């Protein structure tokens with residue numbers, strides 16, 4: 312596996328892979344890798360078994376644009392040594408680890424990409440500017456790498472829908488793949504931020520997923536009122552954890568539109584704070 316900090320070196324390597332007829336796959340991350348990240352490299356690598364030769368680019372970049380001023384940019388966990396061995400084991404071909412100056416040499420008058428709908432709900436409400444930071448960096452990565460395929464996790468469901476919209480609106484020729492959420496054995500969605508949790512919080516955190524499952528089974532038993540399902544989830548979290556709910560929402564899965572009566576495919580999404588640590592999770596439910 313190669314590692315580079317530089318756009319020119321990255322492009323040279325990708326160019327060679329493309330000359331060999333390989334399909335270029337991009338997996339953007341902020342590092343501190345866990346199996347949620349690595350599962351995407353493994354899923355991509357499986358395409359080789361289908362006789363499609365692929366070249367996997369994984370980026371690790373803690374993108375300052377997507378953090379608010381009071382957020383955890385400075386203390387976001389970083390460990391490049393560990394990340395590079397994990398990426399290599401997972402079959403990544405090249406790890407792109409740019410410095411901030413490489414990505415944003417002119418930070419002052421930066422051109423940014425913003426998706427106008429979809430970003431003023433859910434996580435966008437409490438994190439103004441967050442999605443603009445995400446779409447800006449992802450658009451840059453798409454232009455740097457020119458991937459045929461890009462993987463994003465379903466764990467960040469709103470992010471996936473926003474990026475899908477950007478790709479559509481800007482006619483970016485990339486195939487997006489949503490990777491299923493990878494969980495710890497007790498159900499907690501893997502996240503680099505789980506490392507912030509104190510022991511007691513870590514014990515309670517899987518209840519978020521269990522509350523989503525309870526919501527899903529209430530729907531399966533015939534409940535059609537989203538507010539009843541949301542309330543059930545809220546009650547469980549409030550009763551069984553010390554977490555402070557930011558939101559529990561049920562929206563249309565394809566476009567995050569509002570749902571009056573539960574039908575079709577919906578996403579149940581939540582954000583909960585355990586002390587300074589903000590966790591998100593979601594599940595898709597077919598009604």
Ligand code: AMP
Pocket residue numbers: 339340341342346347348462463464465466467490491492493494500501502503
């Ligand atoms: P991050 O490093 O948190 O920015 O995540 C990088 C990519 O990995 C994003 O597309 C995330 O949605 C995805 N991801 C993060 N956690 C998980 C998980 N537990 N399961 C699947 N994908 C994940």
